[in-house]
Amino acid sequence: MTPKERLLVYPYMVNGSVASRLKERPGSEPPLDWQTRRRIALGSARGLSYLHDNCDPKIIHGDVKAANILLNEDFEAVVGDFGLARLVDYKDADVNTAVSGTIGHIAPEYLSKGKASEKTDVFGYGITLLELITGERAFDRARFAKGEDAMLLGRVKGLIKEKKLDLIPDPDLGNNYYEVEVESLVQIALLCTQRDPIERPKMSEVVTMLESGGGLVERWEEWLKVADDQDVEIGPHRTAELFVGLSFTTLNAVELSGPR
Incomplete structure (x- = not known):
């Protein structure tokens, strides 16, 4: 800090972002192996858990996605880009705010009502986890242009319904x-x-589930009971209607957001 400037200095993340190591990676770079992806999943979950449970006031990140999970020299996950973050008092369940974020990662209640909470971060983390597993983008513009289902979440649910986990x-x-x-x-x-x-x-x-599987079986059995109710039929055209009038980042996923 100087009389004229205030600078934030961060360690350089030599391995870029998770997004830059998935679909956007150069052909000369090897893909992330499974062990590394699983370690990234756990590391980013721990980071978000820290923001929610160990900070006072707690921090809602607001834009959890593969492009905002950075990788150090050991491919350890570092949660980055707090341009949309909110500070929330522990007595408050959520905060009303103008909708902002990245298509495909925005939780339904935030998109429809502008209510942000730690659970909107959980939704974004779930989509990021699917990006890690599949290597695909949360929102595929090429599929959208073809009139196909552009949302990664919907495609994964479809494959599960068809029992095509492979x-x-x-x-x-x-x-x-x-x-x-x-x-x-x-x-x-x-x-x-x-x-x-x-x-x-x-x-x-989530951290407990990733570390030991604790609680996963029970929660998954409950999910299966209501799986049909969980499915929301949103075709590509309906998806477009939902996003009309909203301002979203148009940068490619590998580009880190600038000051906001």
Whole structure:
């Protein structure tokens, strides 16, 4: 800090963002292996849990996505870009705010009512987890242009309904992953992206599920009971209607947001 300037200095994240290591990665760089992806999932979950449970006032990140999970020299996850973050008093369940964020990562209640809470971060984390597993973007503009389902969440739910779990993992992984772990992470992602924010786990509970599987079986069985009710039929044209009038970041996922 000087009389004329205030600067924030961060460690350089030599391995970029998770997004830059998935669909946007140069062909010269190897894909993230499964063990690294699982470690990133746990590290980012711990980071968000810290923001929600260990900060006073608690911090709602507001834009959880693969482009905002940075990777250090050891490919450890670092939650970055707090341009849309909110400080929330612990006695407040949520905060009303103008809708902002990135298409595909915005929780339904935030999109429709402008209510942001730690559970909107949980939703964004669930989508990010699906990005890690599939290697795909949360919102695929190319699919949208073709009139296909552009939302990653909807495509994954469709594959589960059709019992095609083998088509979910990123093809770049080849067969170098553990099916049981992929299944567990997909389950956690779908629990995090439930339509009702009350039903979504806290990030601290997500950490427990990732570390030991604690609570996952019970929660997944409950999810299966209401799975049909969870599905919201939103075709590509209806999706477009929902986004009309909203201001979204138009940068590619690999580009970090500037000051806001």
